[in-house]
Amino acid sequence: MIAAYASVSPDGLSDFNPGSTLILTVNNRHARRILAELSASLSETRRVMAVPDIIPLSGWLAQAADQLSFIPGSELASHTVDAFGSQFLWQRVIADVESDHALLDVAQAARLAAQADHLLDEWRIKVPAELETAEYQRFQVWRAHYRAMLADMDLEDGNLAYERIHGAMHGGLLSLPFTTLVLAGFNEVSPRFSSVLAAMQAQGIEVLALDSRQQKAGDLRRVAAPDPDHEWRMAARWAADNLRRHPAGRYAIVAARLEADVVLAHRSLRAALGADAEGRPVPYNIAVARPLAEWPLVRAALAWLRIVAQFAQKKYCAPADLGQALLAGGCAGDAREAPGRAAIDAFWRRQATTRVSLADFRRLLERHAPSLGAAWKLCEDAWPDQTGTADIDAWTRRFRLWLQALGFPGQAGLDSHAYQVVEAFDSLVDRLARQAPAVGPSGFSGAVAMLSRLARETPFQPQRDPGARLDVLGFLESEGGRWDGVWVLGLTDDVLPAVPKPNPFIPLAALRQANAPRATPDRELHWAQTMYDALLACAPEVLLSHALHEGESELRPSPFIAGLDIAEMAAQAVEQGACALEYVLDDHGPALQAGGKTRGGIGVIDTQARNPLWAFVKYRLGASQMVDYADISDQNARGIFLHRAIELVWRMVPDQQGLRDLQADGRLAGLLEQALRQAADECLQDYGAALRSLETARALRVLEEWLALEAARAPFRVRDVEQSYQWSHGPLELNLRLDRIDELHDGRLAVIDYKAGDSDIDPRPDWMRQRPVGLQLPFYAAVLAGEDQAVAALVLARLHARGIQVKGLVDGDYGLDGLSAVNEWPAFAGYTWDRLMSEWRHTIESLAREYAAGVARNESLRPDDIRFCDVLPFLRLTEEYRHAD
Template structure:
């Protein structure tokens, strides 16, 4: 059972502690934060009369135990192991043991099991848990097997973990084999002692050491108010505004905002603090410290190191890298030419996205670096040479030296000055390298990729937070960090019944009955209630003014107050901004930019006019300003590859046949299947180079059916011959020059033409709704028919052809019957009632010229006719359509 500290050790005040001989006193704390605070409090005692003080050693308990274990390692009779593993190294060994023991359980999460086993091992020793016969659970029996093999593995490696190291220190104290660390031991921040710690302290006291408890005066708050908020966001804003008001009233005061869910709410907390602390009502610039550590892996300097090492690992073993992998490294920077070539590296990444690159060999990557970023290219060559010179397998300490060498060759961490946070992150990264190097004996030889994986895992499990800003008078911290603190005012938010008391979380590898009997933490509702009561009592003593709040709902879920605050009178507060004073309103319609300059030529495709028709501002932003959404990285199963493959296969097939007559002849002679196969293989060679044999065969098989179905529809047409395949046409209008690439142009029996556009997607084909609007869209075929085609032979039919495995069909419009199912005549479209074919072409020509004129004149209205028109908009954030009110121009033209 745990031993409480009340009435166990004599109390001592902070003033009395300052009077003890510093060299004969040791202060043990529960964490680093409390150790720093006690040191700061003692330093405040220095003044003009007392300028020097012998400060006692003030260290957390865990750090002192490690120091004691290191001291014992110099004693040949202490039985010290050659290697001491930290928590990360111990979990790696647990993982090895569990993987070997549970090889048949392939779905077991070994990383989670290793973490639980590590915690269970510590609990069993620290709380002296004994599992009686008959209480064993299947999980405990497996853990007992793992634990036995884990200890055997440690023995074979001549290693010990922190748990065994603590046992060795305690045994040395019990046996009298370790010199007392000081004459007086002062305990700070402990609410209870585990049985192992209680035994250690009892042994120290029995050997003549004075053990005292630091007890500072902590009067209870005189101003306690419970506040209700509507939502968690509003609760944060209320707390932040309270803190700003308090600091404005008391320029010397120190305040705190305490959140039980700070780790989850850190993004919201940073956003609210940034807004409220920058309030113009503040009397002076305000700052805060948010006590949340992020994984070191997420900090830019560490992220850059991992990204570059990841690229080097693949290139060193002769593999190619993907653009996304390379792009992450280029954009992360922290390399040679870091600032000077940042834009060039970003341009290279954008180019790979735009050109749909799948893989880049090392030589090609180096060549493109030389073209875009020559400073980085030189450093990259040296780093790659160093990576290729690495051995196949080596110990972790050797890999850490190699990693440092490669990064230095690359120019890491860059040529710019690091700010304070980045500098501290760099120091933490360097310490992580040393930490992993120290685990060489336990982890054994590793190859490049596995050593990098271990480093990434260590950085993911290592929390990092820059040092506290000493000028900040506001702390934002969690419940545990706030324990034992003292401020001039504290706001504790989020105290609902899901937080205090929290639900118990017993370790599943130890039987619950054994945990309950030992009184282990987090194991039972009674223990959680006890801990919550002590914590709540401590919060009420954290300052003279305490505000306690909780939200009434989170989304659709109602929240109830913690039972500790349910009886307090509640005050409801709303987040509201001060009423703005009257202001003169002026409305400005800014929907037109500069027109195209005379004498200049702007080039584009039919998509330019299509975009102008859908939303003029979209066209202006994309084609005049050059702003467009960054393309995603290409994937192997990219549908564009399939579409290009089908287009190319039909281009090859019709290049061989050339006419309806040849198609019918081949079909009658049985040679059509061979032609299709030949066309598909040639198209696959051109378009599916990145596909493996199996995927290539599947795509060819799918396309064979699609082409067969389409060519069967083509056989039913009236005679024609193919005039053009993938031909490019141009059309000019004033200072605008457009280019059109047509999938296919056929010549019909009467000399007129039919334009075909292939569609490989499964989307809806609806040319009627697109072409009959006052501002038509999907303009490529109407543009050719009305403008480009009008300069030569007459265009008499327009067809959109879906080439899909589910359905092959044609949709479109024809002046007369050409024998292709799916094409309509003008009489079939009510919107074209009373129009002749020439009338329709004139209407299209007028619409096209109107759109071209709008674009040339700089018309940039932010409006659209239908919501579907914006489905594939690639500048949506710029248009900010979500801010438009219903009925505004954004809702329709």
């Protein structure tokens, strides 16, 4: 209750004349709550009730502004901009004024400036010259430019509109259609609002305050939980037990950090509440609004508009943007053609496509998603001559037309939440159209970006489920509510009271003098005390909980509850329904059947050595992480280009003597240019001319340095380039592809594998371990090579602009520096070459038998083994298993 005004009880509201009474609430939530309470008072004897107008303060200010616009001499601007338009103009002003000074975050500066502008007027803050700070002086420059821009554009923001209404009230320009005003939910009244109320009283209007004071809880308990996760589970179990015991009761969980804990809240509640007698999940309402842009249908609409913008302006589009739209759906053939749209997206990822032409996109749609293809043609037919610069309201009309042509929001029936989302998005488009006076003309991409930004800044929450008897709310949402029982969690000393957050553009001394909100510790303490008292009056039973630890941090209880005894029995009671978990360790799958093809080549054996479960999931179950979209600067594209160029060179040069002849005759440069040109045509087709020229020049330097080493080594003949081999072991059949195999001067072979990255290629850590990895070269040397031509050198060659590096093992001297003899490696001391080959052969065949037998243990020798694992969720690394002693 506000002490300055006489109070009225909630029951007394029905006695007022509804035609001359206005109930003014602090927000929409309070307005709905009062209306619900009045409706609940209906009975068999009183089935109908005339209800006075119940509107929030913001709604009344909008009504007053509309009324004022019809009064001569009110001097209203032609247009009023909302908070989004105001932020847009603040950003424009700050960017213009600070064009010679770099600001880290113009958007954040604009938000704080708009807040400071409102605070100065709402709390009538005066800043004497001796208190002015450099930040305040700079803000005043921005404010002057902002007000001048509004005047030049004949615009008015919400703050200026409020000031105009304030002046009209004191000037007697506004005649109000009510004689009684009831304030509801106002714990305090700002100086500007107080002045407006005083003007109303001067006109003879009676101002009252709704007395929302309720009796404090009779059953008040404090609960301490080990951590926030346990605290949520305890609260959820308490709610589930009460709902079962009292089917007609209404309960609430109030969380200090609900937005941050919303995922944990859903998980805990679903586990605790379970299903009803008909197998449906027990409903509950959780009062957390997400940005509208995060809701699936809105995300789909924005994605489609982005690709329309790209195609209409450039005639091509990035696969990542196309994939986002295709996977989001919300279009013609939504559910029916979802597999086809996913296949298109997967095709671009596998092919490392960096951009898609409009013609290619049409062809893929015709093949995989014909319904969408027909809708896309309608959309294309609608955009000619409609993609140039236009006012934002014209863009919104075009957006609706194109989305309608694409079949948005899809052909399936919408459930309640989806229907509400579509309605909210439609309202959002209308709101964007109303920004036209502030925004002015915009290009296509700019208009789509503005709609996306507005969707990100607009919170949305579906309407409350009326059948739910459990509400999950934040502090502000709970104020004024009434339930049969409430659990308040998260009451630590950094939450209640919270840390002050004074506006940096207004001097702290001025904020303190005006007693502005969020400015000082005393102000936060007062707000916290008011909130705490309101929480204690929400229900006859109130449980107040806090966590003792969060991670490695020790937490302390809020000072408001620190004096209460901890109810140990309460914490135990909510856990009594827990049951012991049973663990079954199953690390074997079915054995591999003969005749089945296994994809992956040597990767199967290599992955089995790193983690058997990874190998089973990837190659037996066929599950793996979807590869990311290709990037034009992707290092893999550079490696593919370099590999292809070297392959072309050695397909034209048969041996070392041929290489030396080309060098001697001066023909090597022409051959390299030819090979690089062909490789670039095949691998760098998406590169621009400048980038392609740079990559070709870089590759030329690398090839020249590598071929100089090749010419200086012992004589050799190139036997195979990019050759495929097949190997069978029991039911397992694998294909292997090697970069190059040379026949050396003594008739033995050298196996060469190129690496294009800049990381160290030393194979010792991989090849000397008990279960060796990086097995491509050892696999060939130990398993595939025939007895008539044994392998004598395993060569890893790093080809990079920073330098050529050669590593590996060799049995002899073939003129390549960097190769080591077997006995030079610690793990192979005393080994002969043949013994090492024999052990590797035994290890590889053992790994092959493991894989074929279905061994799928979830174990790795070292953390780096799964560094690049593409099935990590299957490994469930965060779970702890109880093992037998």
